[in-house]
Amino acid sequence: QAHSFAQKAQALDDSHPDVLMLLAGIHLYERKYEQAIAEGQEALALGPNNAENHAIMAHILRFSGRFEEAIAMIQRAMRLQPSYPSWYLGEVAMSYYYLGRHEEAVRxxxxxxxxxxxxxxxxxxxxxxxxxxxxxxxxxxxxxxxxxxxxxxxxxxxxxxxxxxxxxxxxxxxxxxxxx
Known part of the structure; x- marks a missing residue:
């Protein structure tokens, strides 16, 4: 049902970065990883200064196994929004864990x-x-x-x-x- 709503939103404005990132997130949870990444990249190209979309893209990259890219992406989100949500740090910690950088993950x-x-x-x-x-x-x-x-x-x-x-x-x- 979420996919249907996102497609309706896209029909209203197919160039809005938030709509594209919403679709990217939906595709992640449908396990369509490459499609999620492609839509996420398109969303970021349309709205390169949207911190929340960078954070969502980091989430997509982490679940896709692209941990170094996920860290770089979430760090960009943190620079764009210095009063970022706490979960951004959780994304960084999880990626460090998978990279075997456990001390950094704990920090x-x-x-x-x-x-x-x-x-x-x-x-x-x-x-x-x-x-x-x-x-x-x-x-x-x-x-x-x-x-x-x-x-x-x-x-x-x-x-x-x-x-x-x-x-x-x-x-x-x-x-x-x-x-x-």
Whole structure:
């Protein structure tokens, strides 16, 4: 249904970057990665100073397995919008995780938590704790990983590996499995 609404919006204005980025996001969740990237790039060409669209494109690139590009894209979004949403830092942390840059991922996750805390975004903290757990386990910090995993379940009791598998849209299934 979202796709239908986005197409109607596109029929009204087929050159609006937000409409194209909406379609790109929909295509990501339909697992049409190359189409999502192409539409995202078109949206950015039409609106090169739209921070939110750069952030959405970073999200698309991360799930498509293009982690270095995702980091560059989200950093551009952060420069365009210096008072960026906290989740931008989560995008950076996740890409660093997949690149094996765990110390940097933890630093970004800490910044994410601090910003989310300062804005009363407690609902995002389970994501912070999951980032810590994933990175700590790779760093051999097993006790800290267990503590972070316990915090994930405290903040999001419905979470399970099956839930993650059901709702994740990583192009490469190995990326999702690497989180566990």
């Amino acid at each position: 970004q996750a800490e910044q994410f938590r601090n910003l989310a805390d300062s804005r009363g975004e407690e609902y995002l903290l389970y994501w912070y704790h999951s980032m810590l757990a994933m990175n700590y386990i790779r760093m051999g910090r097993h006790q800290e990983a267990r503590e972070a995993a316990a915090e994930v379940l405290r903040g999001f009791p419905e979470y399970s590996l099956e839930w993650d598998r059901q709702f994740s849209v990583y192009k490469d299934p190995a990326h999702l499995e690497r989180q566990h």
